[in-house]
Amino acid sequence: MKETPLSNCERRFLLRAIEEKKRLDGRQTYDYRNIKISFGTDYGCCIVELGKTRVLGQVSCELVSPKLNRATEGILFFNLELSQMAAPAFEPGRQSDLLVKLNRLLERCLRNSKCIDTESLCVVAGEKVWQIRVDLHLLNHDGNIIDAASIAAIVALCHFRRPDVSVQGDEVTLYTPEERDPVPLSIHHMPICVSFAFFQQGTYLLVDPNEREERVMDGLLVIAMNKHREICTIQSSGGIMLLKDQVLRCSKIAGVKVAEITELIQKALENDQKVRHRKEGGKFGFAESIANQRITAFKMEKAPIDTSDVGEKAEEIIAEAEPPSEVVSNPVLWTPGTAQIGEGIENSWGDLEDSEKEDEDEGGSEEAVILDSVKMDAGVISNIGSQDAPIVLSDSEEEEMIILEPDKNPKKIRTQTISVKQEKAASKKPMKKRKKKRAVN
Amino acid sequence: MAEAAAIAAESLAGSKARAARTVLGQVVLPGEELLLPEQEDAEGPGGAGERLLRLNPGARSRVRVVCGPGLRRSGDRLLVTKCGRLRHKEPGGGGGGGGVYWVDSQQKRYVPVKGDHVIGIVTAKSGDIFKVDVGGSEPASLSYLAFEGATKRNRPNVQVGDLIYGQFLVANKDMEPEMVCIDSCGRANGMGVIGQDGLLFKVTLGLIRKLLAPDCEIIQEVGKLYPLEIVFGMNGRIWVKAKTIQQTLILANILEACEHMTTDQRKQIFSRLAES
Amino acid sequence: MEGAMQVDTQIRTEPGAEAGPGGPGCSLRHFACEQNLLSRPDGSASFLQGDTSVLAGVYGPAEVKISKEIFNKATLEVLLRPKTGLPGVAEKSRERLIRNTCEAVVLGALHPRTSITVVLQVISDAGSLLACCLNAACMALVDAGVPMRALFCGVTCALDADGNLVLDPTVKQEKEARAVLTFALDSVEWKLLMSTTKGLYTNAELQQCLAAAQAASQQVFRFFRESLQRRYSKS
Numbered sequence: 036m037k038e039t040p041l042s043n044c045e046r047r048f049l050l051r052a053i054e055e056k057k058r059l060d061g062r063q064t065y066d067y068r069n070i071k072i073s074f075g076t077d078y079g080c081c082i083v084e085l086g087k088t089r090v091l092g093q094v095s096c097e098l099v100s101p102k103l104n105r106a107t108e109g110i111l112f113f114n115l116e117l118s119q120m121a122a123p124a125f126e127p128g129r130q131s132d133l134l135v136k137l138n139r140l141l142e143r144c145l146r147n148s149k150c151i152d153t154e155s156l157c158v159v160a161g162e163k164v165w166q167i168r169v170d171l172h173l174l175n176h177d178g179n180i181i182d183a184a185s186i187a188a189i190v191a192l193c194h195f196r197r198p199d200v201s202v203q204g205d206e207v208t209l210y211t212p213e214e215r216d217p218v219p220l221s222i223h224h225m226p227i228c229v230s231f232a233f234f235q236q237g238t239y240l241l242v243d244p245n246e247r248e249e250r251v252m253d254g255l256l257v258i259a260m261n262k263h264r265e266i267c268t269i270q271s272s273g274g275i276m277l278l279k280d281q282v283l284r285c286s287k288i289a290g291v292k293v294a295e296i297t298e299l300i301q302k303a304l305e306n307d308q309k310v311r312h313r314k315e316g317g318k319f320g321f322a323e324s325i326a327n328q329r330i331t332a333f334k335m336e337k338a339p340i341d342t343s344d345v346g347e348k349a350e351e352i353i354a355e356a357e358p359p360s361e362v363v364s365n366p367v368l369w370t371p372g373t374a375q376i377g378e379g380i381e382n383s384w385g386d387l388e389d390s391e392k393e394d395e396d397e398g399g400s401e402e403a404v405i406l407d408s409v410k411m412d413a414g415v416i417s418n419i420g421s422q423d424a425p426i427v428l429s430d431s432e433e434e435e436m437i438i439l440e441p442d443k444n445p446k447k448i449r450t451q452t453i454s455v456k457q458e459k460a461a462s463k464k465p466m467k468k469r470k471k472k473r474a475v476n
Numbered sequence: 477m478a479e480a481a482a483i484a485a486e487s488l489a490g491s492k493a494r495a496a497r498t499v500l501g502q503v504v505l506p507g508e509e510l511l512l513p514e515q516e517d518a519e520g521p522g523g524a525g526e527r528l529l530r531l532n533p534g535a536r537s538r539v540r541v542v543c544g545p546g547l548r549r550s551g552d553r554l555l556v557t558k559c560g561r562l563r564h565k566e567p568g569g570g571g572g573g574g575g576v577y578w579v580d581s582q583q584k585r586y587v588p589v590k591g592d593h594v595i596g597i598v599t600a601k602s603g604d605i606f607k608v609d610v611g612g613s614e615p616a617s618l619s620y621l622a623f624e625g626a627t628k629r630n631r632p633n634v635q636v637g638d639l640i641y642g643q644f645l646v647a648n649k650d651m652e653p654e655m656v657c658i659d660s661c662g663r664a665n666g667m668g669v670i671g672q673d674g675l676l677f678k679v680t681l682g683l684i685r686k687l688l689a690p691d692c693e694i695i696q697e698v699g700k701l702y703p704l705e706i707v708f709g710m711n712g713r714i715w716v717k718a719k720t721i722q723q724t725l726i727l728a729n730i731l732e733a734c735e736h737m738t739t740d741q742r743k744q745i746f747s748r749l750a751e752s
Numbered sequence: 753m754e755g756a757m758q759v760d761t762q763i764r765t766e767p768g769a770e771a772g773p774g775g776p777g778c779s780l781r782h783f784a785c786e787q788n789l790l791s792r793p794d795g796s797a798s799f800l801q802g803d804t805s806v807l808a809g810v811y812g813p814a815e816v817k818i819s820k821e822i823f824n825k826a827t828l829e830v831l832l833r834p835k836t837g838l839p840g841v842a843e844k845s846r847e848r849l850i851r852n853t854c855e856a857v858v859l860g861a862l863h864p865r866t867s868i869t870v871v872l873q874v875i876s877d878a879g880s881l882l883a884c885c886l887n888a889a890c891m892a893l894v895d896a897g898v899p900m901r902a903l904f905c906g907v908t909c910a911l912d913a914d915g916n917l918v919l920d921p922t923v924k925q926e927k928e929a930r931a932v933l934t935f936a937l938d939s940v941e942w943k944l945l946m947s948t949t950k951g952l953y954t955n956a957e958l959q960q961c962l963a964a965a966q967a968a969s970q971q972v973f974r975f976f977r978e979s980l981q982r983r984y985s986k987s
Binding site for chain 2: 794811813867894896899901938939983986987
């Protein structure tokens with residue numbers, strides 16, 4: 036699906052508003068939108084909302100063998116997905132330029148800044164290390180994906196707990212959460228991306244651009260920084276030329292923003308820990324993060340369902356249901372080695388849109404098999420009509436067909452060539468009969 | 477298995493059809509069946525009273541009932557297909573049942589309807605026609621001759637990215653929608669290219685309908701705040717322009733917020749704004 | 753959570769035995785639903801059943817790719833995105849089940865040559881995931897204003913080793929169960945739109961599960977109705 040185009044009048048208005056230091060949502064130049072962090076019931080699962088932009092983060096882990104050149108280091112893997120849910124223009128399964136750029140930036144921000152102690156993820160040097168996988172899903176796109184994604188990634192990593200392991204000799208024991216409390220990852224620092232949008236060749240700057248602002252911006256500067264004001268990565272895109280002062284000013288702003296966001300993240304994590312470890316079963320998870328006062332939200336407590344009469348109902352139905360028609364009665368032995376039960380139904384796998392093409396690519400052989408089975412079916416049906424008619428078995432359409440007689444007179448085996456058309460005509464009548472039978476049922 | 481389920485459903489007693497009269501203004505859900513006053517007569521309760529009022533009970537007077545958006549006819553049953561509040565408008569003649577029934581829903585996606593006035597964005601110029609994005613499933617076409625005073629020599633000045641206010645001449649599910657910027661007399665009547673300033677923003681279709689209702693107090697209140705120019709498109713787009721950027725932004729934000737406010741809340745907001 | 757889920761109902765499974773005495777045992781976990789929470793899709797809903805949570809976004813009737821265009825009805829697509837990793841065979845199979853269910857209720861003929869896309873994102877899986885996906889998809893379709901023949905809902909039943917029936921099972925209950933059955937039911941006559949099962953069960957048990965699912969579906973539809981009434985309470 037295509038994106039709604041941006042009209043000239045919107046573009047002009049946005050730029051004029053920026054000149055007057057005004058933004059559509061009433062923010063100031065350096066303001067972030069509201070950030071909301073909520074956690075799921077699983078460890079390492081969070082949703083970050085930056086205004087209307089939403090990112091879901093989930094961390095998972097797996098024991099794998101390490102890379103050859105880094106035998107004592109765990110592996111970190113980041114994957115940001117731009118789901119079509121987030122915007123109509125995102126197509127599933129396509130690696131767009133934007134996606135590649137965002138993933139690369141995330142890796143530079145989080146992996147290359149060495150914020151996670153990868154050596155602590157080593158279980159047996161050269162043999163077993165933890166692979167930590169961070170899946171990020173963009174759920175709604177309203178600009179500034181990278182900031183929201185970097186926050187979601189670091190929050191999910193901080194929240195995550197991996198199963199405890201112990202090594203005795205060569206034996207690696209993995210403990211379930213019931214046996215031993217899972218352990219958090221060791222995190223050195225928390226890098227967070229801050230985006231700056233530039234307009235009019237760098238004359239004006241906005242922090243945290245929303246989607247419409249992103250569409251009219253000339254360039255983007257992303258600074259990833261931790262709360263110690265160490266720059267983790269910096270990237271300028273869009274081809275604008277910035278002065279040294281501008282970059283320095285941006286890094287100063289980034290420092291302030293990162294400090295604020297870090298504090299928010301820590302508060303959110305502490306809060307979640309508190310409810311999670313409360314003795315009397317504190318409520319946590321996404322259900323708690325739904326604002327109940329909204330009219331679009333609605334909750335229902337656990338509802339008992341009266342299933343007392345289920346048994347009676349079922350019996351009633353079974354009693355009322357007519358016994359299955361004679362179709363499935365006895366296996367019919369056509370020839371020694373060929374038996375049949377029931378008539379079978381049509382293959383419904385044929386209309387799988389995607390797999391169909393693949394099947395075709397794989398070669399015609401499969402199709403031939405399907406044709407055959409249908410044909411066999413037809414042959415069998417015709418047999419029901421008149422017991423004397425022969426069954427047809429064949430390997431392909433045009434080859435000779437061997438007609439096997441039923442067991443009664445096994446001596447009369449003949450060879451005959453039957454065209455497909457004839458056969459179809461033969462099978463039509465019994466087909467109708469079958470339909471009628473269904474209608475009666 | 478489906479047969480078995482059907483038998484089970486019978487024992488559960490299917491959902492009852494409700495009389496359209498009694499659920500007016502209430503929320504209806506897809507799949508519900510509505511009974512028109514006529515049918516109430518025959519099967520529903522409370523029909524007796526109505527029957528008495530009728531002059532000639534023997535010959536049923538034929539009333540024209542129009543089922544609008546969100547309703548569909550299936551045989552002689554009236555079924556709901558969308559969620560929203562059921563609305564009804566008496567026919568022009570007045571009284572005697574009939575009229576238009578429709579469901580007022582808060583959807584965002586626009587489906588072109590013949591005669592609707594919409595705001596479109598020109599996405600392409602190809603030969604004699606413009607392609608206009610109206611938010612539907614395909615772009616509408618707009619002839620360069622469909623402007624007031626346009627001739628083969630005197631072409632209108634329309635650029636890609638411009639806003640167009642026009643109405644649908646052709647809009648149905650099977651054909652490409654076609655827009656025009658003139659009425660049947662060839663007059664612009666307010667339609668045409670919208671000025672280069674001002675702000676365009678999107679709201680739900682339900683809000684547009686509410687704002688365009690003849691006695692909408694929001695528009696009157698908004699008009700009292702600042703002098704403004706405003707265009708409403710039935711496709712959920714609003715273009716607004718006031719003297720300054722600040723005022724335009726305030727207006728846009730108020731209109732957006734009207735969606736989820738009750739009348740009282742709106743009154744408070746407007747009185748507070750009028751003071752400041 | 754699991755502890756609180758009482759499963760007293762003993763439903764006899766042997767064919768020919770007396771109908772189970774039954775009791776007030778089965779229950780649905782707590783439900784929550786939020787609609788219209790995403791700004792970009794035409795309709796969206798997040799649906800929670802206990803700790804299972806699914807987010808759904810719907811676009812439509814929207815522009816369709818020429819290759820997927822159907823001349824007399826809307827092209828319905830369902831995408832199911834797992835939380836970790838890329839969509840695999842399990843997702844494809846579920847997508848198809850959900851698609852077929854939606855196809856049965858969506859009046860696609862009213863919008864030919866358009867696409868209706870339902871994107872589902874698993875937020876957390878704590879049992880009865882498919883049922884939750886169906887419920888989220890239904891609410892998102894309603895939110896988008898896609899014309900429908902009826903509402904639909906999903907109900908999952910599990911049969912444990914002793915033949916006890918559990919409605920809306922958790923992951924643990926699903927794992928311990930002998931059979932897990934998921935049904936999609938419509939809101940008009942509570943007819944079956946889709947069923948998928950795993951494990952072994954008798955004919956009688958199937959009917960019992962179906963009857964229980966129908967009883968549960970009424971509760972779910974009541975929940976749908978109330979949340980939609982609340983949503984339109986200010987208009």
